[in-house]
Amino acid sequence: MSDTEMKKGLAGVVVDTTAISKVNPETNSLLYRGYPVQDLAASQPFEAVAWLLWTGELPTNAELAEFQRFERSHRALDAKVRQAIDLLPTDCHPMDVGRTAVSVLGANHPQAEDSSPEAELEKAKALFAAFPAVVAYDQRRRRGQEPVEPRDDLDYAANFLWMTFGEEQPEAVVDAFRVSMVLYAEHSFNASTFTARVITSTLSDLHSAVTGAIGALKGPLHGGANEAVMHTFEEIGIREDESREDAAARAKAWMEDALAQKKKVMGFGHRVYKNGDSRVPTMKAALDRMIEHYGRQEMLGLYDGLEAAMEEAKQIKPNLDYPAGPTYHLMGFDTEMFTPLFIASRITGWTAHIMEQRASNALIRPLSAYDGPDQRELPGA
Ligand SMILES: CC(=O)SCCNC(=O)CCNC(=O)[C@H](O)C(C)(C)COP(=O)(O)OP(=O)(O)OC[C@H]1O[C@@H](n2cnc3c(N)ncnc32)[C@H](O)[C@@H]1OP(=O)(O)O
Numbered sequence: 001m002s003d004t005e006m007k008k009g010l011a012g013v014v015v016d017t018t019a020i021s022k023v024n025p026e027t028n029s030l031l032y033r034g035y036p037v038q039d040l041a042a043s044q045p046f047e048a049v050a051w052l053l054w055t056g057e058l059p060t061n062a063e064l065a066e067f068q069r070f071e072r073s074h075r076a077l078d079a080k081v082r083q084a085i086d087l088l089p090t091d092c093h094p095m096d097v098g099r100t101a102v103s104v105l106g107a108n109h110p111q112a113e114d115s116s117p118e119a120e121l122e123k124a125k126a127l128f129a130a131f132p133a134v135v136a137y138d139q140r141r142r143r144g145q146e147p148v149e150p151r152d153d154l155d156y157a158a159n160f161l162w163m164t165f166g167e168e169q170p171e172a173v174v175d176a177f178r179v180s181m182v183l184y185a186e187h188s189f190n191a192s193t194f195t196a197r198v199i200t201s202t203l204s205d206l207h208s209a210v211t212g213a214i215g216a217l218k219g220p221l222h223g224g225a226n227e228a229v230m231h232t233f234e235e236i237g238i239r240e241d242e243s244r245e246d247a248a249a250r251a252k253a254w255m256e257d258a259l260a261q262k263k264k265v266m267g268f269g270h271r272v273y274k275n276g277d278s279r280v281p282t283m284k285a286a287l288d289r290m291i292e293h294y295g296r297q298e299m300l301g302l303y304d305g306l307e308a309a310m311e312e313a314k315q316i317k318p319n320l321d322y323p324a325g326p327t328y329h330l331m332g333f334d335t336e337m338f339t340p341l342f343i344a345s346r347i348t349g350w351t352a353h354i355m356e357q358r359a360s361n362a363l364i365r366p367l368s369a370y371d372g373p374d375q376r377e378l379p380g381a
């Protein structure tokens with residue numbers, strides 16, 4: 001690329017190095033600090049994956065136990081955050097609630113303006129621990145339900161579901177949720193992470209960078225796609241008593257019609273992976289387990305029908321948001337809450353990148369090619 005060549009959307013441009021994750025479209029693989037993501041999803045608590053992303057190594061048993069103690073003692077919904085959320089309408093988008101909550105947490109953090117590595121790690125851990133209560137509180141207030149206090153005998157994933165639904169969830173459900181958290185945690189220089197890095201590159205603070213990242217994640221071309229996938233399913237119509245075959249046929253017809261109208265269908269395609277998203281097989285397996293658990297074969301029909309029709313027409317593969325959306329639906333989350341779940345997970349990757357950017361900073365400021373009017377004189381001059 002010459003110095004002046006323009007790359008719209010920065011497609012194909014390498015902006016910096018990172019040691020946090022490796023997205024490899026050739027081998028269709030994703031490594032977090034060298035470990036295949038599917039191996040982490042098969043064996044690690046989400047707390048251990050967060051630690052890995054921040055520090056570069058999996059925690060020892062003692063480190064994990066200490067971090068889990070910290071996480072459990074920082075779970076309760078902050079009173080000021082609760083007040084701020086209560087000022088927001090119950091029909092605003094839950095991503096606005098998440099964005100506001102992080103902003104309030106930043107404004108009230110005693111080390112808000114301390115960007116030392118120790119303070120950054122402390123803030124990342126506290127944010128990781130605090131965010132599930134924001135999602136759970138917001139989900140419940142929208143349903144007119146009282147908040148549920150965290151339980152410190154449950155791990156991150158089990159407690160997240162407990163605070164949201166007020167009932168302990170079966171092991172299979174907790175595990176599928178944990179898997180989704182591990183898979184959503186990190187993906188190199190995606191739009192929201194890049195936003196966090198741009199903000200950090202001005203030497204702004206961690207909570208500002210995460211708040212900006214949430215804004216970038218909200219859009220349907222990025223994290224908002226998991227919500228949009230469910231809107232597609234809802235538009236097609238979810239009929240619990242329908243056979244898998246009938247659901248697939250209706251979904252296929254819907255997709256053919258959408259593509260004939262040149263619509264973009266969320267949950268398909270990816271800027272980096274052109275041959276399938278490395279995380280989809282693991283997330284799809286978790287979805288299959290949920291479909292089995294809840295006895296909802298018609299959901300599989302909708303899933304398969306859309307995927308097959310897209311493959312036939314355009315050979316475009318599903319991305320992670322495609323299996324994640326129906327998984328969260330089956331667990332009982334409202335559709336609008338899906339992208340805040342992505343925030344809860346990606347806080348780990350964002351904050352790891354914020355620390356990496358700060359440790360080796362250069363202001364991120366690309367050039368633009370001007371295509372406005374030539375220099376001209378003011379009228380009457
Ligand atoms: C966790 C995540 O954030 S994963 C991404 C989540 N986002 C989505 O699911 C949104 C839907 N997908 C898309 O919009 C795109 O695939 C993106 C934005 C993710 C990546 O796009 P890009 O690499 O910029 O490719 P681009 O959008 O230019 O697509 C290339 C071609 O494939 C088509 N295409 C790509 N994705 C889709 C889709 N989901 N539905 C229909 N057509 C699509 C485009 O229309 C375009 O066709 P054309 O060349 O005939 O104009």
Ligand SMILES: O=C([O-])CC(=O)C(=O)O
Pocket residue numbers: 184186187189190191222270271272319320
């Ligand atoms: O990498 C991307 O562009 C989007 C994505 O899949 C992610 O952030 O998980």
